[in-house]
Amino acid sequence: MLNCKKVKKLLSRYLDGEMDEATSRELKAHLEGCVSCARELSGLNAVKNALAAKERKALPEDYLVCRLKERLHSAEEVAPKWQWLPDMGNLSRRLIPVPVAVIAVSLAFLSATLGEFDKVDIVDNYLFQDNLSRAELSILEESNVTLDSATRIVFGINGNQWR
Amino acid sequence: MNEDNKLIGQFLAGDIKGFEMLVKKYQNRTLNIVYSLVGNDRDSEDIVQEVFIKAYHGLGGFRGSAQFSTWLYRISVNTTYDFLRKRRHTTVHEDVSKAKAVIDESSELSLSAREKKEEVQKALDSIPFHYRSAVVLKDIEGLGYADIARALGCSIGTVESRIYRARQLLREKLSDPGGR
Numbered sequence: 453m454l455n456c457k458k459v460k461k462l463l464s465r466y467l468d469g470e471m472d473e474a475t476s477r478e479l480k481a482h483l484e485g486c487v488s489c490a491r492e493l494s495g496l497n498a499v500k501n502a503l504a505a506k507e508r509k510a511l512p513e514d515y516l517v518c519r520l521k522e523r524l525h526s527a528e529e530v531a532p533k534w535q536w537l538p539d540m541g542n543l544s545r546r547l548i549p550v551p552v553a554v555i556a557v558s559l560a561f562l563s564a565t566l567g568e569f570d571k572v573d574i575v576d577n578y579l580f581q582d583n584l585s586r587a588e589l590s591i592l593e594e595s596n597v598t599l600d601s602a603t604r605i606v607f608g609i610n611g612n613q614w615r
Numbered sequence: 616m617n618e619d620n621k622l623i624g625q626f627l628a629g630d631i632k633g634f635e636m637l638v639k640k641y642q643n644r645t646l647n648i649v650y651s652l653v654g655n656d657r658d659s660e661d662i663v664q665e666v667f668i669k670a671y672h673g674l675g676g677f678r679g680s681a682q683f684s685t686w687l688y689r690i691s692v693n694t695t696y697d698f699l700r701k702r703r704h705t706t707v708h709e710d711v712s713k714a715k716a717v718i719d720e721s722s723e724l725s726l727s728a729r730e731k732k733e734e735v736q737k738a739l740d741s742i743p744f745h746y747r748s749a750v751v752l753k754d755i756e757g758l759g760y761a762d763i764a765r766a767l768g769c770s771i772g773t774v775e776s777r778i779y780r781a782r783q784l785l786r787e788k789l790s791d792p793g794g795r
């Protein structure tokens with residue numbers, strides 16, 4: 453049997469329709485006989501409705517595409533040396549050793565040039581490290597470039613521009 | 616293959632139109648998530664740009680093991696978190712000049728209706744980020760718990776308890792959450 457403490461913990465899941473039918477039935481039965489839990493549910497439901505009714509923002513349709521193009525084309529944002537990144541996956545899939553080796557060398561060089569980096573943030577790890585192929589990983593390893601510094605090199609520019 | 620993956624394929628094959636379509640499809644959803652997390656137009660717009668710049672650079676390695684939208688929302692939440700963390704450490708004099716482009720539909724509402732809407736955002740601003748991000752992905756974007764778990768990199772159980780806690784806290788902050 454469900455007690456009030458358990459029911460209250462389950463109310464959000466119930467509200468979001470993430471509950472299996474058997475538990476849902478049990479919960480409904482409890483709510484019919486329990487004022488305290490029913491009140492809790494209506495409070496949570498009111499919050500959910502308030503958020504659903506919250507104002508929505510919008511950008512003009514072409515605005516962001518234009519802004520992104522400007523930024524990606526400006527020399528500051530994407531210096532030529534960064535531009536290989538979107539193609540990296542394709543390169544390794546086609547197993548072309550030469551360009552990949554060039555990448556490794558330039559990473560090693562940049563790593564030496566730029567020195568120590570701050571701890572890389574989660575997003576950059578996620579984007580970059582999670583998506584490296586085994587070939588790319590072994591190249592980094594052989595070049596003595598840590599994943600963190602490789603990631604920082606790639607995303608360093610983006611990471612610093614909030615100021 | 617779903618529509619997003621087609622567009623990604625198009626982009627990776629060298630056609631920038633694929634990326635443009637993804638931007639147009641997701642810009643307002645991303646904006647509303649980020650806005651709800653950060654609470655002002657100008658920063659939201661900058662962060663949304665940042666999110667899509669990261670997506671642009673990251674898509675080359677996108678293997679399609681997750682849905683594009685979940686992946687994008689993960690970038691959105693983390694980029695916003697990173698922004699807020701950095702802002703805490705720098706003195707920002709909020710010159711609250713309005714964002715350049717964000718369309719604010721509430722400017723046509725009466726004062727009391729506008730205050731009511733701002734109250735919801737203020738309440739969101741006041742709760743911890745990990746509660747806020749969970750409840751925003753649920754109630755602003757409408758994701759299911761499994762996708763929220765993927766976007767936040769935590770378990771479904773954690774998502775559930777964060778959403779519950781977020782709603783409890785919000786209920787305390789909102790004077791009359793049910794009222795109009």
Ligand SMILES: [Zn+2]
Binds near residue numbers: 459
């Ligand atoms: Zn009860």
